[in-house]
Amino acid sequence: MLRRLIGTAVSLILLVLGLSAFTLKEEDSSARGKDLFRDYCAMCHRLDATGMCMAPSLIGVTNRMSTKEIAAHSRKIAEEMMCARPIKKLSDRDFEEIVEYLKTLDSRRNEENSSTIR
Numbered sequence: 001m002l003r004r005l006i007g008t009a010v011s012l013i014l015l016v017l018g019l020s021a022f023t024l025k026e027e028d029s030s031a032r033g034k035d036l037f038r039d040y041c042a043m044c045h046r047l048d049a050t051g052m053c054m055a056p057s058l059i060g061v062t063n064r065m066s067t068k069e070i071a072a073h074s075r076k077i078a079e080e081m082m083c084a085r086p087i088k089k090l091s092d093r094d095f096e097e098i099v100e101y102l103k104t105l106d107s108r109r110n111e112e113n114s115s116t117i118r
């Protein structure tokens with residue numbers, strides 16, 4: 001009986017640890033993505049990705065474009081525009097993290113919309 005209880009407790013603890021490690025990892029990459037976005041993209045698209053001047057809003061862009069397409073598009077901009085040149089340094093992994101950050105903006109916005117529209 002006692003042994004079974006301990007067994008259950010241990011597996012519960014492992015489950016919780018596993019879950020938190022998983023969510024921490026998710027948060028890590030979107031947090032790093034936010035830093036990358038701030039350093040490489042926000043001067044044109046703004047930190048909240050709503051865009052300004054010639055740079056369009058990137059809200060919802062992850063629904064329309066794959067990570068590969070977003071990376072390719074940004075790299076093309078890096079060739080064309082002087083102040084986007086540092087983007088050339090970004091790896092595919094960096095773009096995955098930037099896209100993670102953009103997705104958090106999209107899902108936050110979806111929640112806001114669903115709470116205001118009845």
Ligand code: HEC
Binds near residue numbers: 040
């Ligand atoms: C120097 C300003 C500048 C910087 C820096 C910049 N962009 Fe842009 N971006 C633009 C402009 C201008 C456009 C619109 C012209 C175009 O699509 O070719 C654009 C368009 C885009 C689009 C296409 C949006 C659509 O709806 O078609 C994506 C995706 C994008 N940028 C992602 C990024 C990402 C990710 C970064 C950072 C790694 C970045 N951009 C950095 C200026 C910039």
